[in-house]
Amino acid sequence: MSTAMLEEYAEREYEFGFVTDIDQEMIPPGLDESVVRLISAKKEEPEWLLEWRLKAFSHWLKMEEPQWANVKYDPIDYQKIIYYAAPKSDKDRPKSLEEVDPELLRTYEKLGIPLKEQEMLAGVAVDAVFDSVSVATTFKGKLAELGIVFCSFSEAVKNHPELVKKYLGSVVPYSDNFFATLNSAVFSDGSFVYIPKGVRCPMELSTYFRINAMNTGQFERTLIVADEGATVSYLEGCTAPMRDENQLHAAVVELVAMDDASIKYSTVQNWYPGDLETGKGGIFNFVTKRGKCEGKRSKISWTQVETGSAVTWKYPSCILKGDDSVGEFYSVALTKGWQQADTGTKMVHIGKNTTSTIISKGISAGQGQNTYRGQVKILKGAHGARNFSQCDSMLIGDRCGAHTFPYIDVNNPSARMEHEATTSKIGEDQIFYCNQRGIATEDAVSMIVNGFCREVFRELPMEFAVEAQKLLEVNLEGSVG
Amino acid sequence: MQAVVERSSAEKNVYVEGFKALEAEGLAESEALRSLRRRAIEGFEALGFPTPKMERWRNTNVSRIAKAQFRAAERPGEVRRESLAPHVYDGTGRMVFVDGFFVPELSTPLKLPAGVLATNLVEAKKLHGGLVESHLGHHVDFEDQAFAALNTALHRDGFFLYVPKNAVVEEPIHLLFLGTTPETAAYPRNLLVLEDNSQATIIESYVGLTEEAYLTCPVTEVSLGVNAVLDHYKVQRESLAAFHIAVQQSWQDRDSALRSHSISIGGALVRNDLNGYLDGEGVSCTLNGLYLVDGKQHVDNHMRMDHAKPNGYSHELYKGVLNGSGRAVFNGLIHVHEDAQKTDAVQSNRNLLLSKNALAHSNPQLEIFADDVRCTHGSTIGQLDDDAIFYLRSRGIGEEAARSLLTYAFASDIVERIKVESLRQDLEEYLFTRLPRGEVVRQAV
Numbered sequence: 003m004s005t006a007m008l009e010e011y012a013e014r015e016y017e018f019g020f021v022t023d024i025d026q027e028m029i030p031p032g033l034d035e036s037v038v039r040l041i042s043a044k045k046e047e048p049e050w051l052l053e054w055r056l057k058a059f060s061h062w063l064k065m066e067e068p069q070w071a072n073v074k075y076d077p078i079d080y081q082k083i084i085y086y087a088a089p090k091s092d093k094d095r096p097k098s099l100e101e102v103d104p105e106l107l108r109t110y111e112k113l114g115i116p117l118k119e120q121e122m123l124a125g126v127a128v129d130a131v132f133d134s135v136s137v138a139t140t141f142k143g144k145l146a147e148l149g150i151v152f153c154s155f156s157e158a159v160k161n162h163p164e165l166v167k168k169y170l171g172s173v174v175p176y177s178d179n180f181f182a183t184l185n186s187a188v189f190s191d192g193s194f195v196y197i198p199k200g201v202r203c204p205m206e207l208s209t210y211f212r213i214n215a216m217n218t219g220q221f222e223r224t225l226i227v228a229d230e231g232a233t234v235s236y237l238e239g240c241t242a243p244m245r246d247e248n249q250l251h252a253a254v255v256e257l258v259a260m261d262d263a264s265i266k267y268s269t270v271q272n273w274y275p276g277d278l279e280t281g282k283g284g285i286f287n288f289v290t291k292r293g294k295c296e297g298k299r300s301k302i303s304w305t306q307v308e309t310g311s312a313v314t315w316k317y318p319s320c321i322l323k324g325d326d327s328v329g330e331f332y333s334v335a336l337t338k339g340w341q342q343a344d345t346g347t348k349m350v351h352i353g354k355n356t357t358s359t360i361i362s363k364g365i366s367a368g369q370g371q372n373t374y375r376g377q378v379k380i381l382k383g384a385h386g387a388r389n390f391s392q393c394d395s396m397l398i399g400d401r402c403g404a405h406t407f408p409y410i411d412v413n414n415p416s417a418r419m420e421h422e423a424t425t426s427k428i429g430e431d432q433i434f435y436c437n438q439r440g441i442a443t444e445d446a447v448s449m450i451v452n453g454f455c456r457e458v459f460r461e462l463p464m465e466f467a468v469e470a471q472k473l474l475e476v477n478l479e480g481s482v483g
Numbered sequence: 484m485q486a487v488v489e490r491s492s493a494e495k496n497v498y499v500e501g502f503k504a505l506e507a508e509g510l511a512e513s514e515a516l517r518s519l520r521r522r523a524i525e526g527f528e529a530l531g532f533p534t535p536k537m538e539r540w541r542n543t544n545v546s547r548i549a550k551a552q553f554r555a556a557e558r559p560g561e562v563r564r565e566s567l568a569p570h571v572y573d574g575t576g577r578m579v580f581v582d583g584f585f586v587p588e589l590s591t592p593l594k595l596p597a598g599v600l601a602t603n604l605v606e607a608k609k610l611h612g613g614l615v616e617s618h619l620g621h622h623v624d625f626e627d628q629a630f631a632a633l634n635t636a637l638h639r640d641g642f643f644l645y646v647p648k649n650a651v652v653e654e655p656i657h658l659l660f661l662g663t664t665p666e667t668a669a670y671p672r673n674l675l676v677l678e679d680n681s682q683a684t685i686i687e688s689y690v691g692l693t694e695e696a697y698l699t700c701p702v703t704e705v706s707l708g709v710n711a712v713l714d715h716y717k718v719q720r721e722s723l724a725a726f727h728i729a730v731q732q733s734w735q736d737r738d739s740a741l742r743s744h745s746i747s748i749g750g751a752l753v754r755n756d757l758n759g760y761l762d763g764e765g766v767s768c769t770l771n772g773l774y775l776v777d778g779k780q781h782v783d784n785h786m787r788m789d790h791a792k793p794n795g796y797s798h799e800l801y802k803g804v805l806n807g808s809g810r811a812v813f814n815g816l817i818h819v820h821e822d823a824q825k826t827d828a829v830q831s832n833r834n835l836l837l838s839k840n841a842l843a844h845s846n847p848q849l850e851i852f853a854d855d856v857r858c859t860h861g862s863t864i865g866q867l868d869d870d871a872i873f874y875l876r877s878r879g880i881g882e883e884a885a886r887s888l889l890t891y892a893f894a895s896d897i898v899e900r901i902k903v904e905s906l907r908q909d910l911e912e913y914l915f916t917r918l919p920r921g922e923v924v925r926q927a928v
Contacts, residue, residue, distance in 0.1 A: 070538070380864075382839070382840075395849075395851070397851065397853075397854035397855075397856075398854065399854055400821065400824075400853060400854045400855075401821075402852075402854065403850070403851060403852045404849070404851045405848070405849060405850045405851065406847075406848060406849040406850075406860070407846070407848045408845075408846060408847060408848070408862070409844070409846050410843075410844065410845040410846065410862055410864060411842070411843070411844050411845075412834070412836065412842065412843045412845075412864040413840075413841075413842045414836075414839070415836035415837060415838060415839055415841060415866045416866055417836075417864065417865065417866075418863075418864070418865040418866070419862075419863065419864050419865065420861070420862070420863050421845070421847070421860075421861060421862040421863070422859070422860075422861045423847070423849060423858075423859060423860045423861070424857075424858070424859045425849055425851050425856060425857070425858040425859070426856070426857060426858075427854045427855050427856070
């Protein structure tokens with residue numbers, strides 16, 4: 003690895019760093035009970051939800067921030083965070099794109115995700131979350147015909163309170179962990195999806211999150227329920243503007259799959275990773291994602307491509323409760339500059355003949371630290387449970403680190419589990435071979451890395467697969483050795 | 484909360500008193516060694532017993548040991564020469580320790596080349612004080628490990644080996660540690676120093692001659708000079724009520740080789756901490772292990788390999804057979820330091836679950852800070868292959884025998900790697916007797 007090239011690589015600036023000035027309605031920074039009440043009141047929430055928030059808040063006060071993750075960051079001052087920010091036009095929500103604030107639309111254009119084009123070309127229904135309140139929801143009519151509910155969380159609370167009440171907190175209880183509890187108390191908005199019995203969602207559902215207002219913590223709450231025999235694929239992708247202050251993002255995603263249902267959840271995350279030279283700034287991404295295979299033969303599949311954020315702390319998990327249910331986790335995590343990622347999954351086998359697959363690919367460059375932390379737990383009743391885990395790490399440069407911490411607990415003799423992990427660097431002979439055939443070193447690295455991540459990329463929906471590959475290429479430019 | 488604090492300090496008090504009693508006895512030790520003991524007991528007081536809240540102890544709860552409050556034995560228990568017979572190995576020189584005391588009457592003279600020093604530790608402290616001082620407590624980290632601190636503060640005797648440059652000890656040395664007195668604790672302390680180009684073979688075996696509970700808490704420190712080779716075998720056959728908490732710390736210089744084999748059979752609660760520091764280029768370290776658990780046994784093997792210099796090679800293979808309500812924990816960490824390029828580290832843990840209630844925890848871990856390395860780890864937990872059983876049955880072998888045969892094949896993979904013939908045969912024999920229908924297996928093999 004040549005130092006000059008590494009330096010060049012380290013100098014790459016965040017391409018999507020810009021701040022859009024739009025009037026925002028904000029609550030002053032700080033957190034106490036009145037803030038929780040205020041958020042709830044602003045969103046005109048029913049009493050039971052306020053109570054749930056307050057329960058979470060009083061529990062949160064008793065909790066301590068977890069220290070076990072293999073990441074280092076300055077302590078977060080929870081009193082300096084703004085817990086609610088909504089675009090001004092909260093009361094009269096736009097019905098279509100034309101009504102959306104033109105400044106907002108320009109922001110999307112800069113990101114290369116013009117809603118309209120996407121709507122037409124990709125056939126994707128987009129529920130765009132600009133900071134905390136959903137500003138545009140498309141394809142609603144088409145989905146409504148099939149009985150599919152795809153709306154912002156606050157809308158769901160108003161229109162489908164029985165569904166929200168039934169499933170909210172059923173996978174990630176309000177007392178789950180420090181960040182999930184904080185989210186439960188102050189969550190602003192998010193997406194809600196309900197697929198009724200036997201319906202196969204005809205299109206990929208997608209939400210673009212965008213953190214915008216200065217110093218605004220983003221507390222998304224996503225809840226996806228697939229009823230018996232339903233199938234849905236959900237896409238989540240993010241970019242964020244450049245800023246100096248650390249931003250906390252503590253989202254919660256809950257998935258519930260009933261008998262024979264299948265949920266596929268894909269994420270591409272490219273938030274601001276902080277200054278590449280000093281490591282200053284950048285997003286703290288502390289997310290709790292968990293899916294429950296409640297029914298028999300249900301399936302939940304997580305796919306993630308994590309390339310952004312200063313600190314990532316994320317373990318999309320599956321609780322395999324129903325017999326014959328299937329859990330999958332495919333992940334690519336790239337850390338460069340001073341990025342740190344502690345990510346992995348948790349597979350809890352409860353039902354009979356449950357199977358899980360874990361494929362994790364970690365790439366570290368610069369001073370990046372990449373950790374895989376995962377747990378496979380096979381409980382007593384999980385006869386015939388099967389797990390396969392593979393965690394590969396690739397190191398680019400001699401200042402980065404790769405770590406693997408798998409936890410494997412097996413309590414059933416008929417279960418079978420295998421775990422494999424390797425760590426390696428891009429072989430000089432591989433690059434030499436490519437050079438020999440007229441492929442520039444940089445292209446060779448990109449090619450090899452893409453090959454390394456192939457198993458994960460091919461799990462992504464088409465639109466995302468292309469984007470992810472490009473993202474990785476852009477991120478890896480200049481990192482050749 | 485107050486009550487908890489009081490209890491935990493009461494638990495520690497017994498050991499602090501034990502230390503004072505030992506000091507009052509007036510051990511013939513230099514001031515340096517005395518102050519080492521003092522630092523260690525202070526370290527232990529600060530640490531206290533580990534709790535499952537600590538990451539390294541999350542699957543192993545030692546509160547039973549803390550509560551039992553074992554005191555060190557005042558004198559060695561009576562052991563008759565005949566009762567040693569099943570626990571000795573042909574072709575080895577033998578040092579016997581009973582309840583932490585060296586018993587010369589039971590030991591045999593060692594065949595040693597000129598210049599090699601091999602005695603019990605008490606003797607070594609008198610005769611070779613300088614050598615002992617320059618190594619004892621220098622390798623093991625007793626500021627972070629409570630049981631290593633306890634041993635450092637409370638050890639009475641143990642084994643000391645010094646092999647000078649270019650010397651080769653051909654005859655394996657067998658250290659036999661016997662536990663005979665219920666409700667006591669023994670803290671054997673072994674120090675193995677091999678200078679450049681030297682070689683030796685050591686067998687540490689721990690045997691319980693009582694059915695009751697007692698605690699063995701040994702620490703072995705190993706220092707290997709340039710090109711030195713040590714074959715180290717540990718056989719743990721404590722009583723089924725005993726506690727065995729061991730720490731082994733090795734330090735290796737350039738091109739040295741450590742080949743360690745650990746066989747764990749007995750004990751109610753067993754914990755082995757094996758730490759290796761590869762502090763020179765081209766060091767090789769092989770750690771193989773086999774653990775058999777049944778009933779309510781709990782065996783925990785914790786390993787940490789520190790690759791500090793380039794071109795190091797470490798290879799770990801631990802296999803476990805779990806039956807009854809047995810529990811096994813495997814935790815292996817390979818830590819590759821920034822400069823340790825071209826490290827080749829392999830770690831693998833295989834568990835065979837034979838019963839419904841057995842539980843295996845396997846945590847193989849990698850921490851890598853260098854970019855040009857090859858590190859892999861693998862872990863499997865499962866039961867016997869149905870197809871393999873079917874194959875054997877189709878050839879007229881009964882199901883039970885087929886299972887035994889496959890289990891034997893699984894376990895003997897480790898036993899076969901043992902180079903000391905008498906020890907290997909003894910363990911193979913043990914496997915036959917332990918397996919149901921062992922006779923069939925013996926014939927088949």
